[in-house]
Amino acid sequence: MSEPRFPPLAESAMTAEQKRVAAAIAESRKTLRGPFHMLLRNPELGDRVQNVGRYLRFHNTVPDAIKELVILVTARHWRAQFEWAVHRGFALDAGVPAAVCDAIANGRKPKGLTADQQAAYDYAGELLATKGVSDPVFARAQQFFGDAGVVELTVCVGYYGLIGLVLNTDRTPLPPGADKLPPLAR
Numbered sequence: 001m002s003e004p005r006f007p008p009l010a011e012s013a014m015t016a017e018q019k020r021v022a023a024a025i026a027e028s029r030k031t032l033r034g035p036f037h038m039l040l041r042n043p044e045l046g047d048r049v050q051n052v053g054r055y056l057r058f059h060n061t062v063p064d065a066i067k068e069l070v071i072l073v074t075a076r077h078w079r080a081q082f083e084w085a086v087h088r089g090f091a092l093d094a095g096v097p098a099a100v101c102d103a104i105a106n107g108r109k110p111k112g113l114t115a116d117q118q119a120a121y122d123y124a125g126e127l128l129a130t131k132g133v134s135d136p137v138f139a140r141a142q143q144f145f146g147d148a149g150v151v152e153l154t155v156c157v158g159y160y161g162l163i164g165l166v167l168n169t170d171r172t173p174l175p176p177g178a179d180k181l182p183p184l185a186r
Helices: 016-029 043-058 064-078 081-093 098-105 115-130 135-170
Strands: none
Touching: 016 043, 043 135, 064 081, 064 098, 064 115, 064 135, 081 098, 081 135, 115 135
């Protein structure tokens, strides 16, 4: 992989606004990595983006396994290597089986999903594939997650799509020891 286009900024090179945003990011996430090196180049926008991400990561209403499943589907769609590598670990920690992660990585429909996981998987997959969701897929998601949860699923797909594009544009390197997403068979 090429070098990142937006390498980490030394604190001494940051503006006061960049320092403020970097501190806010590090406070909630314990580290400043991934998309945030690029987003710090526009600190006002970066702060707004990281606040949405903070909500989705730490204050959402859908179960973590559901959220991480949706993030993996989104990362696979955008071929966002860094996002995949980081969130695969979070998904495993949240109880998503490795076989489910591997199926998504290889572009296959995972087997053995719970009913709510299947509803979220179908919702995210259809939203990414068709840029909308059919009435039956919407109704199933709404049944499991309610109105607020459907909003969160939709915004989660959009937010992590945005983050995937930021990471891909930056050419953010994978964390040490992380495996790359395999290419999809054509």
